[in-house]
Amino acid sequence: MKVALLSFAHVHAATYIQLLRDRSDIELIVTDPDADPGDPTRGKALADELGVTYRAGYDEALAERPRAVIVTSENARHRTLVELAAAAGAHILCEKPLATTEDDARAMIDACERVGVSLMTAYPVRFHPAFAALRHTLSDGDLGPLLSVHGTNNSSPPALERPWFADPACAGGGAIMDHTLHIADLLDVLLDGEQPTHVHAVANSLLTSSTDGPEVESAGLLTLTYPRGLVATIDCSWSHPATHPTWGGLTLTCVGERALAEFDAFPPLLTGYDTAQAATRWEPAAIDLDAAMLESFLTAARTGQRAHPDGETGLRTLKTALAAYASLHTGQPATITAT
Template identity: 90%
Template sequence: MKVALLSFAHVHAATYIQLLRDRSDIELVVTDPDAEPGDPTRGKALADELGVTYRADYEEALAEGPRAVIVTSENTRHRDLVEQAAAAGAHILCEKPLATTEDDARAMIDACEQAGVSLMTAYPVRFHPAFAALRHTLTDGTLGPLLSVHGVNNSRPPALVRPWFADPTLAGGGAVMDHTLHIADLLDVLLDGEQPMHVHAVANTLLTPDGAREPEVESAGLLTLTYANGLTATIDCSWSHPATHPAWGGLTLTCVGQRALAEFDAFPPLLTGYDTTDAITRWEPAAIDLDAAMLDTFLTAARTGQRSHPDGHTGLRTLRTALAAYESLRTGQPATVTESGTGRR
């Protein structure tokens, strides 16, 4: 099956390329025409380093008739590339956030539905077997009704390797846009798609790396979500890991139910130690490749023509949480989440 990957802007692009390149059932073509000329971390230079077939632009890659397309561009460019891929008849996996505005997300969903292709949002953490076990404790009654959920998704600042993550025009925001969504997706799974009623957010720019220019986006954030049934959830979405941290990032979830408490760690260290060469602590992570699991699901859906999950509607629901957070930051008050957007409480 032919697969095209559009843009190397996102930090996950190289990972997806390597996973697809090594599959005997995939013919991969890639393109990254928006890369700065001479950038060794993007464009044809990266494609040559990874040993994959490169095309000059998006039109040339899509003209080859790929069955599936993966969009890993800057956030605000997702809509254009998804619409192009849908017009070419390809099933699509789009990096999160699905878009940076509700209008763009809706347009992407509509384009794919009209073209008869599936649109999947890149949320790999939901494929973790430990998360499936956590969900089972909720569905089988072991946990009891949920009372509160505390989610943490922290990492090094991605702008250290991809500066556009700190550009509000291209990213649509900072840490809140980048790290709210994985937790929001897990909540979406646990609550069967129920959205919060209100979101209250606080954020700051205090975690900007030394020597960086004046920050235009937030580097730390904390969200409080309230639901109609009284459930309260919090999301720590900060870029709080220093460059020397032993792991790029982490994600944990603590669920408090009436009968029990359950904790989930998406990236627990298998072994810990100390690297005397670099004088830093080392973590060897547990061997669960969530990106590979997500790609397997996407490729199977593309091959069979089935609807892929998490779909575009999931991407839209979770995006609303982030957009409500930005409304709350703007007003200093909790924002109401509605199906047509967000407003003041």
């Protein structure tokens, strides 16, 4: 099956390429025409380093009629590339957030539905076997009615690798846009698509304050209120220093009437001290969530089945992040209208 990857802007692009390039069932082509020609971390230079077939532009790549397309551009460019891929008849996996505005997300969903192709949002954490166990524990009633959920998604600032993450025009925001959505997706799964009615957000930019360009929030805390009275919080901060032993981490704590359950997406397998680097070393448990997500997407593309998490999921979770920005603007909880 032919697969095209469009743009290397996102930090996950190289990871997806490495997972796909050596598969005997995949013919991979890539393109990154928007890259700075002198940037060795993008464009043909990166494609050559990774040993994958490069095409000069999006039109050239899509002219080869790939059955599946992966969009890993800057967030604000997702709509353009998804619409191009849909017009070429490809099933699409789009990096999160699905878009930076609700209108763009809806247009992307509609474009895919018109031609009958799948639109999948890149939420790999839901494929974690420990999260599946948590979901079953909740559905089996072992926790009792769910009262509250606390989620954390913290990392080093991604702008250290890709500066556009700190450009609100390209990214749609800062840490809130970047790190709210994985937790929002897990909540979407646990609550069967139920959306919060209100979102209250507080944030600051103390961790990445700079005079070099637009300032985005680097630390945020969201409080979500649901119709049934459930309250959830999301810590979505870029709070890990560059010297931290891991890039990031994600946890979820679910409090029910009968019991409490905790989920850690990246628990340490081994901890210790690296004498060569004079730093703490942390070896995470070996579960490749990106590989699991890609396998689900490729299966859907082969069979023509609807891929999950789909575009509607991407839109619902995006609305949570957009409501958080509305709340920051007013200082009051923002209301979400159900999709």
